[in-house]
Amino acid sequence: MTAKIIDGKAFAAQVRAQVAEHVTRLKSEHGITPGLAVVLVGEDPASQVYVRSKGKMTVEAGMKSVEHRLDADTSEADLLAVIEQLNNDPEIHGILVQLPLPGHLNEDLVINSISPEKDVDGFHISNVGLLGTGQKSMVPCTPLGCLMMLRDHHGSLSGMDAVVIGRSNIVGKPMAQLLLGDSCTVTIAHSRTKDLADVVRRADIVVAAVGRPEMVPGDWIKPGATVIDVGINRLDAPERGEGKTRLVGDVDYDSCAAVAGAITPVPGGVGPMTIACLLANTVTACCRSNGLAEPEGLTA
């Protein structure tokens, strides 16, 4: 079997277009422009790239984009003051603090200081609790993007066996909650899981969020299963020239694609969906805060 490639890049473009359409309507019918604020502390090069691209796509979707770039040695009190100001700003509907934060800052404290209604990353403890109890919440962007692709591919996920490899708070755990919410039978695997290959072989849906390049080989995949590869790993690629690198996921693409029914590529799979879902969450947050009907299909 040769797997269908789930084109996250094209899907993300569709989601962004849907977001832009809603933004146009919010502006013309209600005079409201959704606003997203991104706070970056320090100069981590990868974070700078993410923040730049988030800002660009926010503007392209017709929304207001605000960036706060703070020095790496910014005190916790100063960072909390910036968040407080954004919490109180009626033109800002979404706040994202780019992680990781420099070591002297307490990430949990900082994230939990964001107003839950504006927590478009879905990491605030209130949103985690709401998601865990099946209530309306802000849903973390990466797992939301995975869920959208799975729903689009399968329609109903009800009764399917899903294995999520990875139990992080930002991907693995919320992904498992979302799959459970769609009535999958969910197993969460991690570094202490025994016989991981056997566990994965039972799955109709495999979501790999491990951070280990090409860890999942094709002979772990049940024929016809759907494979969602969240991993983003950069490897040296001397064959492409001196100092060149290439991106790979957490699954061995070629061997998995030969067995799976559908698979997301890296790059061009989950990655583009993450930013699209951030924009979707900002529109959802904006509609909720204004008591307006939220767009359909843009949240869980």
Ligand code: NAP
């Ligand atoms: P993380 O916090 O490091 O969590 C990794 C998880 O994988 C942990 O739960 C760990 O288990 C588990 N694990 C590690 N080695 C394992 C092994 N040999 N067998 C089974 N499980 C193992 O990583 P993360 O933040 O969830 O990110 C995972 C990957 O997704 C990374 O490559 C990251 O770059 C990527 N990512 C992509 C996006 C995107 O937009 N596409 C967004 C976020 C993350 P323990 O808990 O037992 O240690």
